[in-house]
Amino acid sequence: xxxxxxxxxxxxxxxxxxxxxxxxxxxxxxxxxxxxxxxxxxxxxxxxxxxxxxxxxxxxxxxxxxxxxxxxxxxxxxxxxxxxxxxxxxxxxxxxxxxxxxxxxxxxxxxxxxxxxxxxxxxxxxxxxxxxxx
Numbered sequence: 001x002x003x004x005x006x007x008x009x010x011x012x013x014x015x016x017x018x019x020x021x022x023x024x025x026x027x028x029x030x031x032x033x034x035x036x037x038x039x040x041x042x043x044x045x046x047x048x049x050x051x052x053x054x055x056x057x058x059x060x061x062x063x064x065x066x067x068x069x070x071x072x073x074x075x076x077x078x079x080x081x082x083x084x085x086x087x088x089x090x091x092x093x094x095x096x097x098x099x100x101x102x103x104x105x106x107x108x109x110x111x112x113x114x115x116x117x118x119x120x121x122x123x124x125x126x127x128x129x130x131x132x133x134x
Contacts, residue, residue, distance in 0.1 A: 006101040007118050011125035013094050015132050017087045020094045021067035023128050024085050032131035034124055041070060049074075059083075079103065079113050096125065 013020055023029045025041040037049035041064045048056045057078065063071035071084040081102040088095040098121060104110035 005103045005105050005114050006099060007103075007114070007121055008100075009098045009121045009125055011096045011098075011128065012090060013096055013129045013132070014092070015094060015129070016092070017067040017089055017094045019132055020087050020096055020128065021070075023132055024070055025066075029131060032134065033127040039072075041066060074100070075113075079110060081113075096128065098125065 015023075021041075023033060025039060027036070027038055030037065030039055035049040035051055037059070038047045039045075039049070039059075039061075040047065041061065043061055043064050045061045047059050047061075049059060051057050057075040060073045060076065061070070062073060062082070063069060063084070067087055069084070069086050071082060074081045074083045079102075081100060084099045084101070086097040086099070088097065100117060100121065103114035103117075105114050
């Protein structure tokens with residue numbers, strides 16, 4: 001039986017939850033800080049994210065609670081993981097929590113993705129603030 005692992009990151013952003021929600025759900029903004037794709041905050045919406053050398057990854061939205069929570073299956077058929085964003089108002093800003101779960105570290109691709117994204121996510125999250133400041 002395989003072992004699954006999760007990544008958890010948090011970032012305090014100097015923007016209200018509605019603006020952070022826009023960065024997570026509006027394709028143009030989303031492309032500025034992470035990946036281009038046709039994301040929409042609609043349960044059941046299937047979309048792809050362009051992940052540079054990793055190609056286009058298939059995703060499906062599985063939970064939407066605007067502007068508090070967004071969850072989607074990520075890299076279906078490849079990693080089969082889940083990305084969940086939780087937005088918590090904090091002062092004049094938002095604490096953005098990311099949980100990327102379901103990495104099968106018993107497989108070579110799952111282990112490589114877990115290690116790479118474990119290092120990558122902490123560098124990606126601050127780019128949301130920069131994209132919203134543009």
